[in-house]
Amino acid sequence: MTALVDTIDSPTSPETGSATVELTDVVKHYGQMQALRGFSLTLAPGELVALLGPSGCGKTTALRSLAGLEPVTSGVMTVAGADVSHLPINKRDMGMVFQSYSLFPHMTAQENVEFGLRMRKVPADQRRERARGMLAEVGLEGLEHRFAHQMSGGQQQRVALARALVTRPRVLLLDEPLSALDAKVRVELRDLIRRIQTDLKITTLFVTHDQEEALAMADRVAVMNNGVIEQIGTPEELYSRPRSAFVADFVGLSNKLPGSIVGGVIRAYRATFDLLGAPLDDGAVIAYVRPEDVEFADNGVPAVVVTSSFLGAHRHTVVRVVEDGVLVTIQHAANDAKSPGDRVGIAFSGRPACATPA
Amino acid sequence: MTSTHHTTTPPALVPKAPRGRQSTRPASVSPRRTTRVIILSATALFLGTPIAALVGFTIRGGLDGGLTADHWLGLFSGDLGAAAKPLAAGVQNSLVLALVTVALMLVLLVPTMVLVRLHVPRWEKVIEFVCLLPLTIPAVALVVGLAPVFRVVAQIFGSSSWTLAFAYVILVLPFSYRAIHANLMAVDVPTLTQAARSLGASWFHVLWDVILPNLRRGILAASFISIAAVLGEFTIASLLSRTNLQTSLVLVAKQDPYLSNIVVVLSLVFALILLIVIGRVGNQPRRSRS
Numbered sequence: 243m244t245a246l247v248d249t250i251d252s253p254t255s256p257e258t259g260s261a262t263v264e265l266t267d268v269v270k271h272y273g274q275m276q277a278l279r280g281f282s283l284t285l286a287p288g289e290l291v292a293l294l295g296p297s298g299c300g301k302t303t304a305l306r307s308l309a310g311l312e313p314v315t316s317g318v319m320t321v322a323g324a325d326v327s328h329l330p331i332n333k334r335d336m337g338m339v340f341q342s343y344s345l346f347p348h349m350t351a352q353e354n355v356e357f358g359l360r361m362r363k364v365p366a367d368q369r370r371e372r373a374r375g376m377l378a379e380v381g382l383e384g385l386e387h388r389f390a391h392q393m394s395g396g397q398q399q400r401v402a403l404a405r406a407l408v409t410r411p412r413v414l415l416l417d418e419p420l421s422a423l424d425a426k427v428r429v430e431l432r433d434l435i436r437r438i439q440t441d442l443k444i445t446t447l448f449v450t451h452d453q454e455e456a457l458a459m460a461d462r463v464a465v466m467n468n469g470v471i472e473q474i475g476t477p478e479e480l481y482s483r484p485r486s487a488f489v490a491d492f493v494g495l496s497n498k499l500p501g502s503i504v505g506g507v508i509r510a511y512r513a514t515f516d517l518l519g520a521p522l523d524d525g526a527v528i529a530y531v532r533p534e535d536v537e538f539a540d541n542g543v544p545a546v547v548v549t550s551s552f553l554g555a556h557r558h559t560v561v562r563v564v565e566d567g568v569l570v571t572i573q574h575a576a577n578d579a580k581s582p583g584d585r586v587g588i589a590f591s592g593r594p595a596c597a598t599p600a
Numbered sequence: 601m602t603s604t605h606h607t608t609t610p611p612a613l614v615p616k617a618p619r620g621r622q623s624t625r626p627a628s629v630s631p632r633r634t635t636r637v638i639i640l641s642a643t644a645l646f647l648g649t650p651i652a653a654l655v656g657f658t659i660r661g662g663l664d665g666g667l668t669a670d671h672w673l674g675l676f677s678g679d680l681g682a683a684a685k686p687l688a689a690g691v692q693n694s695l696v697l698a699l700v701t702v703a704l705m706l707v708l709l710v711p712t713m714v715l716v717r718l719h720v721p722r723w724e725k726v727i728e729f730v731c732l733l734p735l736t737i738p739a740v741a742l743v744v745g746l747a748p749v750f751r752v753v754a755q756i757f758g759s760s761s762w763t764l765a766f767a768y769v770i771l772v773l774p775f776s777y778r779a780i781h782a783n784l785m786a787v788d789v790p791t792l793t794q795a796a797r798s799l800g801a802s803w804f805h806v807l808w809d810v811i812l813p814n815l816r817r818g819i820l821a822a823s824f825i826s827i828a829a830v831l832g833e834f835t836i837a838s839l840l841s842r843t844n845l846q847t848s849l850v851l852v853a854k855q856d857p858y859l860s861n862i863v864v865v866l867s868l869v870f871a872l873i874l875l876i877v878i879g880r881v882g883n884q885p886r887r888s889r890s
């Protein structure tokens with residue numbers, strides 16, 4: 243506790259090192275509404291964890307609780323082993339970038355970045371130096387004297403990132419910082435964030451509802467639903483071994499096939515799939531099968547091509563199964579062109595899949 | 601919709617201000633130039649005539665219709681005679697009242713509005729209602745209610761002239777509230793506060809370094825409009841038997857009508873300057889510093 247306060251007050255601590263961050267059983271009520279119901283998450287030092295989930299699942303609440311912006315109902319939060327649950331926001335030493343533009347409108351980019359250093363009583367010449375360096379780091383050399391209203395959204399978020407990082411906080415918190423930007427800038431900035439984060443080895447929690455962003459940036463992705471983490475793992479683990487239908491549906495594309503559970507395995511369209519996640523009773527289910535786990539086969543299930551789109555390295559073709567009219571997406575080689583109306587047969591690789599009772 | 605689109609002149613050819621009959625816009629939103637000139641002239645005549653008459657009166661040399669600067673020169677030479685005393689007291693009281701009123705208003709309004717915005721935004725409607733209420737209460741009614749209050753005020757603070765500021769704060773509340781509110785709406789106070797806090801700022805620094813600078817325009821506008829309102833106030837001061845600029849002018853007018861009218865002209869000029877400053881403050885473009 244004293245150690246933390248010291249690092250904040252000490253004027254020159256360019257390297258504070260990376261810290262383990264741990265949230266244990268955090269509960270947050272808004273009146274009757276439970277936004278977090280026993281939320282637990284551990285971030286290894288220097289790790290970037292993406293908190294991914296649909297709108298309203300509690301991502302922002304989790305991040306704001308860690309930042310100290312929302313008082314939690316119960317639970318413990320530690321940074322490098324020290325309990326920060328009761329520290330005020332300005333003593334938590336966490337850099338934040340918000341979804342909405344949050345630059346101080348009456349200050350230049352330079353003054354914005356210097357703000358945190360000024361609060362830590364860093365001498366003016368050092369402040370100027372460090373702020374300039376950080377602005378150059380985020381690619382804004384020469385724009386130091388611009389005001390927020392003279393910059394694009396992407397530039398403003400770069401300044402916000404520099405402002406959050408210049409004090410070398412032990413934790414970086416990002417709440418959908420890219421969601422207001424257009425696609426190209428979004429990709430540029432996410433690469434920039436990842437590069438700087440890796441350079442500084444700063445423990446980072448990145449909130450997003452965009453699965454592509456999460457998979458592209460994170461060391462590990464925590465998929466959140468309804469106030470708890472459903473599954474946490476590397477992007478590969480989440481994609482190939484989703485633990486629940488929710489994760490299978492939210493991460494990557496999944497076909498939803500009508501099927502049934504018979505003796506603990508999924509049966510759908512003459513194929514069988516081992517069941518991922520919690521066991522289910524026998525009965526009708528929806529099975530979640532990836533497009534790359536479906537292929538064309540001459541004597542497969544009869545279907546008719548609806549659309550086929552070229553995606554560079556491969557092709558996604560949507561077919562309608564003749565017997566029940568279900569639409570199935572198939573990922574296949576780009577050179578195997580299909581036209582709408584083509585009669586085809588489809589088969590399944592039989593790789594393990596998730597299911598929910600129908 | 602589509603047809604209008606086709607007939608519309610390309611943007612570059614549309615004059616910024618419609619010029620009389622040459623205007624190419626089929627149905628312009630702003631009135632024609634001639635209409636505007638007529639309306640403006642009528643208004644100027646209506647408002648300007650009494651002021652012109654007022655100024656004319658202050659430079660009149662007796663009943664023969666000659667012009668003289670004597671009355672004005674008398675003011676600046678300090679040779680004001682018996683009328684000077686109440687007038688000086690009135691001016692002084694009003695200036696003190698303006699300052700105290702502005703200070704009270706800012707201390708009362710700014711932190712309240714910021715805190716409500718941050719922590720209990722659902723109370724904003726209540727605050728607005730309370731602040732706009734004085735508009736609906738006639739000054740006379742206000743005084744009836746205030747008289748007993750001021751007996752208590754006098755017991756606590758004595759009966760110095762500045763205590764009238766407690767009443768004036770109520771009077772200027774609607775205008776000040778509006779000015780600050782407009783500014784507050786244009787600033788994302790919660791996000792800026794959270795950003796500052798996460799960067800290590802104490803509440804003092806949040807207010808002083810982040811919120812107040814961004815409310816500068818609203819605060820200045822609220823202050824100027826309060827000053828103007830206080831300097832022009834007559835009813836309450838008169839009914840509570842206090843001396844301020846306006847009540848002293850009435851007194852002076854009986855002894856030296858020229859002097860009282862000169863002071864009225866001066867206070868009009870002062871109010872005009874205040875209004876121009878308010879306008880400037882509101883429109884000032886920010887430039888980058890280097």
Ligand SMILES: Nc1ncnc2c1ncn2[C@@H]1O[C@H](COP(=O)(O)OP(=O)(O)O)[C@@H](O)[C@H]1O
Nearest residue numbers: 272275277295296297298299300301302303304
């Ligand atoms: N200040 C608040 N008051 C009441 N309910 C809130 C408040 N903030 C968030 N919530 C509720 O908590 C839930 C989680 O919200 P949030 O964490 O913002 O979700 P996300 O960031 O994942 O979209 C939502 O159902 C939301 O309506």
Ligand SMILES: [Mg+2]
Nearest residue numbers: 301302303418
């Ligand atoms: Mg959110």
